[in-house]
Amino acid sequence: MIMFLILAGATATPILSAYLSPDDQFALYRAAFFIFVIAASTDWVDGFLARRWKVESRWGAFWTPSADKILVTGAILGLLTSGSLTQIAIPCGLILFREFAVSALRETLAGEVKLPVTTLAKWKTTLQLFSLGLQLLALNWGVFGWDLQLLPNFQTFADVMLWIAAIVTVWTGWQYFTKAREQMA
DSSP states (O other): OHHHHHHHHTTOSHHHHTTOOHHHHHHHHHHHHHHHHHHHHHHHHHHHHHHHHTOOOHHHHHHHHHHHHHHHHHHHHHHHHTSSOGGGHHHHHHHHHHHHHHHHHHHHTTTTOOOOOOHHHHHHHHHHHHHHHHHHHHHTTTTTTOOGGGHHHHHHHHHHHHHHHHHHHHHHHHHHHHHHHHHHO
């Protein structure tokens, strides 16, 4: 959903974009930002409550990481297609590569090797969601009527946070592959 709202706002959907005014496009960006913030927040609350109340399930263990990956991938694809953020292509690519590689690893080794989620991997998800939220906020900067002179500094902060998230993401991926190799030996 987030990806489609950003795509429509970025005039990347020719049929729809021809009928949207600039105000409509900015409204789509704003909606994407708010939906992302709500989805990321509820994801965190869900995980927190499940651990606190000890109501973890196999179903939740499957869907929670899947939902995280869908949310992160949708936000990344939407941001990259907005065209204004070429400086984030490499960290976004690293994040996507790791997410798909670890998912493939888990699927390949299912039943043979246990790869429990690490604390750092949980922080990785938090960093990803936070940094992508910052990127979406920067995309909406003018929509909120904030001082445009502050945007370059905020964008730099958002970019640095995304790089930090990408580094932690790659590191946790390396940890999973190392642990899988050790268990298979």
